[in-house]
Amino acid sequence: MARLVEVDDAADPRLGDYRDLRDVQLRQSLEAEHGLFLAEGEKVVRRAVEGGYAPRSFLMAPRWLDGLADVLATTDAPCFVVSEQLAEEVTGFHVHRGALASLHRRPLPPVDEVLAGARTVVVLEDIVDHTNVGAVLRSAAALGVDAVLLAPRCADPLYRRAVKVAMGAVFAVPWTRLPDWYDALPRLSETGFTTVALTLSDDAVELEAAVAGLDRVALVLGSEGHGLSPRWEQAADRRAVVPMRAGVDSLNVAAAAAVACYVTARR
């Protein structure tokens, strides 16, 4: 059972994991240094713990204790019990869903392990926005994708905002980082995947036709602004597009991913 620890001083050093959650730079260095990430909201906290991530601590107002009692019972990490005002003072914003947890990151699994048995995977190149990474993970989990691979510079799926938007899908879908950017797609092809790049390039065919009848498929999506790098676009086995109305330049990457996952899962 987690140890309940009442705290009434916002400067208490034990609350360090929860400090200034809106300050992206500060958070990134703090989380990297301590190998932690944050989960926010009862449902997401629960899913993180159930997903096997070990909690460092919890932070919540008293009214959230009951709902998470079964989760707290599984650990002896401290649970800092604070007023909502103090939580706001520490984190820098109003904590809508009330409960926070700080959890230990785990070593990322090797690519081979994540791909074992997978038939449909999504590969993200350099998605910048944590909201988009979270949204893609959520859609991938819902629509039958077996694994997600991230290029070295793709935004962190364990960053609080990504975890929140993914509604915990980041704990459900196997994912890891690709160690190498340049040859990532040829290596996937060698493993038996047909890599299908989503792109607006002139030789792109309709996605439904591109994936029809394929066994193992890796859908490849690029960054919000410029799409895929020329290297990845050209290294992919096929280039495909979600057909769009003339005159509209593009779908948001999260919307394109949702449609692409749906189409590919039903190939």
Added chain:
Amino acid sequence: MARLVEVDDAADPRLGDYRDLRDVQLRQSLEAEHGLFLAEGEKVVRRAVEGGYAPRSFLMAPRWLDGLADVLATTDAPCFVVSEQLAEEVTGFHVHRGALASLHRRPLPPVDEVLAGARTVVVLEDIVDHTNVGAVLRSAAALGVDAVLLAPRCADPLYRRAVKVAMGAVFAVPWTRLPDWYDALPRLSETGFTTVALTLSDDAVELEAAVAGLDRVALVLGSEGHGLSPRWEQAADRRAVVPMRAGVDSLNVAAAAAVACYVTARR
């Protein structure tokens, strides 16, 4: 040609339209009072003006003047030329894409006018989040939806954040508000649309089957938290679901809308 007016005082009352863009409550009352809305970024400003919305004024740093010269040439509204620092001071945040415009709202068209000739429409009940409204509009425009109807309490598609996320699609897709909530769906059915509610209800069938062979279709989507109201869920001609992996509770409404628009456009 817009009149270029250099301004170097953040308190200048002529900049009132651009004040405190992050303060949702203040903005909502200010925009309602003056019947205005804001467009942000060169592309979106351009699309708003090209979409026929009359500018009240523009606000930008000197480096954005050239790119928008042709747009500024079409109007005699003032263009306030300010330093990036002053723009930040007035608006309350760093204006990434540089150019802002304040435009006159227009009276919303009647529902009949928006539906004339439409074969596929999206109907949003009470979507709360401006980002989601914008994302749905963008996907709808890209994926071949002819019109969008909004329930009386759906979030404002002309709110800055929605306009930005929609990348100007709000100026491209015909849309309006439904005057009446309770009988909105039966009235659509009378007009010849089959109303298809996206829901997780027990009698929901797979979306692809639900829309197969239909002529005029109205896809009906509910709010982020609780989905559709019981009234709308029951008033719809059909209830349908985007098939999901067991154990995953839902797609984000914007992702569900993207998939649903894609499937319905290809019926």
